[in-house]
Amino acid sequence: MFAGQSGWIGKLLDGATAELVAGADAQDDCAVFRASGPMEIVVGSDYVRGPKFQLYESGHLSNFDIGYYLATANLSDIAAMGALPIALLTVVRYPRSLSDADFAAVMAGIDAACRAVGTVNVGGDIGTAERIILSGSAVGIVEPGGALLRTGARPGDRLCVTGPTGLAASAQRYFGAAGPGAGALAAEREDELIASWRRPRALVPQGRALSASGVVTSCQDTSDGLKAGVQSLAAASGVGFVVDEEALPVAGLVAEVAALTGGDVTATVLGDSVDFQLVFTVPPDGFARLPEDLAFHEIGHATEERAVVLRRRDGTVEDLPGVPWRHEV
Amino acid sequence: MFAGQSGWIGKLLDGATAELVAGADAQDDCAVFRASGPMEIVVGSDYVRGPKFQLYESGHLSNFDIGYYLATANLSDIAAMGALPIALLTVVRYPRSLSDADFAAVMAGIDAACRAVGTVNVGGDIGTAERIILSGSAVGIVEPGGALLRTGARPGDRLCVTGPTGLAASAQRYFGAAGPGAGALAAEREDELIASWRRPRALVPQGRALSASGVVTSCQDTSDGLKAGVQSLAAASGVGFVVDEEALPVAGLVAEVAALTGGDVTATVLGDSVDFQLVFTVPPDGFARLPEDLAFHEIGHATEERAVVLRRRDGTVEDLPGVPWRHEV
Incomplete structure (x- = not known):
């Protein structure tokens, strides 16, 4: 499901780029991006199991849906920084009772949410656990000085x-x-x-x-x-x-x-x-x-x-x- | 526990740098690094709950120890790429039965393992769950072309x-x-x-x-x-x-x-x-x-x-x- 993602390029307004030279398809210890040009790098993590998933447990959300949600929750943090997402990393742990097809649906949901914002799931950690565990991290790049922090509001804004x-x-x-x-x-x-x-x-x-x-x-x-x-x-x-x-x-x-x-x-x-x-x-x-x-x-x-x-x-x-x-x- | 980490600078051999301009102390959506100079960015995730923690459950590892382990497991992936770790992100979810002191010990263990390799825990996700859940992601930088992949071994090496x-x-x-x-x-x-x-x-x-x-x-x-x-x-x-x-x-x-x-x-x-x-x-x-x-x-x-x-x-x-x-x- 990760085939061919290496070569993906994220490009900032000033021409700076981050090119994925080893993605999930490379199955290395880490994914690797070649960055050129000045930029800010933003990183965040979001864990999305818990009360948010009552709707999954009650059958209102499918396995595809929770994968989609996991990715979006993490990518939203990148959006909030004004950055271009270059990578999503996901931790998907699941009970043995989850079928291969259901697991594939979770991963397909993650992939679809990444595509929706033009980015890629470059890997992470997959394996079993007593119950489903979903966590992620996202990485983005933004022009120097371009990161949208929470600190700059002034009276009158x-x-x-x-x-x-x-x-x-x-x-x-x-x-x-x-x-x-x-x-x-x-x-x-x-x-x-x-x-x-x-x-x-x-x-x-x-x-x-x-x-x-x-x-x-x-x-x-x-x-x-x-x-x-x-x-x-x-x-x-x-x-x-x-x-x-x-x-x-x-x-x-x-x-x-x-x-x-x-x-x-x-x-x-x-x-x-x-x-x-x-x-x-x-x-x-x-x-x-x-x-x-x-x-x-x-x-x-x-x-x-x-x-x-x-x-x-x-x-x-x-x-x-x-x-x-x-x-x- | 995150005070004063902004300003941390990672420096590569050719002078390229990544400076932490908004760390966990900034409590923003993401941590922000200002990157200057060409570099490769490496990212990986590691979930460390499961069978690895029988030794925790049997009392041979303390809360400090599992925090230390979580950080090291993630930072080791950066080491294996030949990169300089610039950030660790951690997801720490814990049951209500864990005391504040025990939780602080987990975070102190994470912090100590980061310091041991000269890097910083820039944030992540903290909250409760039915049981302890530990996951992380790490980010590193390396000189262009310097990432150590798994793909280059040749007969005779x-x-x-x-x-x-x-x-x-x-x-x-x-x-x-x-x-x-x-x-x-x-x-x-x-x-x-x-x-x-x-x-x-x-x-x-x-x-x-x-x-x-x-x-x-x-x-x-x-x-x-x-x-x-x-x-x-x-x-x-x-x-x-x-x-x-x-x-x-x-x-x-x-x-x-x-x-x-x-x-x-x-x-x-x-x-x-x-x-x-x-x-x-x-x-x-x-x-x-x-x-x-x-x-x-x-x-x-x-x-x-x-x-x-x-x-x-x-x-x-x-x-x-x-x-x-x-x-x-």
Whole structure:
């Protein structure tokens, strides 16, 4: 499944390249890239087993889906740095009860998610374990000075998000044990809802565009939820944020599931939903430098005062509702 | 525990550098390195839970020890490429029953193993799970063309190993359930035996020296055992090997444990022992280019015929004994 990947080339805007000279097909101790030209190298790891996979255990996600998810979760960290992913490494451990076909499906899902953002799975570690274990690492490259850190937001900067959040949490609520059960929504709406888990997207083009603009002062993905993302930018940058409830993008499905389950829409949008959007800050005079075709929503602004608050539609101000994602079982 | 790591600089022989500009202390989506100068980037992953940790479960390895082991297992892959490790990423998932102090000990072990080879743990993923899960990835850099692949061995090349193998397997046999039990060896010999698991070394200086020599035609570590390593070099290079039993370095402890347990010394030295030595090939006229202070043993030679065989002390030739490491539970 790894045949022919050596020779893959990642190319930065200034012509710097990373060429894969020994990929997974080489079966060496490591994969090898030949880097030429100045660049920044970014690396991150994400383990994705645990509570996130209740939907797998309940049969809503296939083996292909969890492979796809593992890859995206890791590649999203690269996107959030504004970098071009050059490598995914995956650890796939599985019980003997998993058939060869099921294992191949996990690997095919990983491969498909890599292809979706133009990168390659260069290897990792495969073997058995008492139960399925999925972990990964991703490597990216970015132009010198181009990495999007969390530290640069300044008071007055505008807070933006690339798209609506809350879909992943809504899917968990809808399909979960306490949910309304299949059929409460039309089949095609159910498919759309579960797609947030089946085919999550690592927003690599968006991250690259944000980096290339030169005006983005901080950025991260919303893999721990939008609230956690905003709080993290605040803490790292030493600022606060006012989030405007009215400005938050809300997907129709989030509202529908909230209505079905008695949930709160704003808390769902801000809470522990693993949506892989990018949340970022731009100075007011920087918007002109963002590409016209980049979709995003301005949802608030950074403040000198270091509190992170929500301004409700009625003008009242309160702490951000919603709980951030807990890395717990 | 991650304070102050940003600013760390890895420097290659030709002056190319990778400077850590956002480490684990930055708590960003990824760690960021600023690379300058041409280089090769190597990346690999290693999961180390499973049968390797019977010694942990039986109390022979501490939490510090398994952290140290996790780091070394990953850094050894970088050493085997001839590269300078610039980053370790670790996934540490643990049950709620693990105390904060025990968790801190795992992280301290990881940190100590990184320091032992002059590199840094730049982050990864930490959280709970039903049981302890340890996985890692490592990143290294090496001069252009300097990566030590498995593919370059040619008939006539000499086969070498940096040191004795079989110690890790002997420790498993000695301390295992079917072993002779504590006290069969003197306490200090027992300490020496378990040290192969407690303080394994990633042979970074040796790997760097082999790469810098320019004469090493193939290399890998013996983390799956010496037999598996030789077979892998053979398969990747399209050659065979004759291994001389008489030339195999044998540690005294391996012979002592074999005597105590009725084991076969040569099978232990070649078999599924996770020792992290480097096995490599050099053309006969290349030895003069290896540094004088590099310790290694010449144990055989590459052949045109693609079989991998052992030449016994009595001159008879047979298949290599010993079983390679199985990535199985």
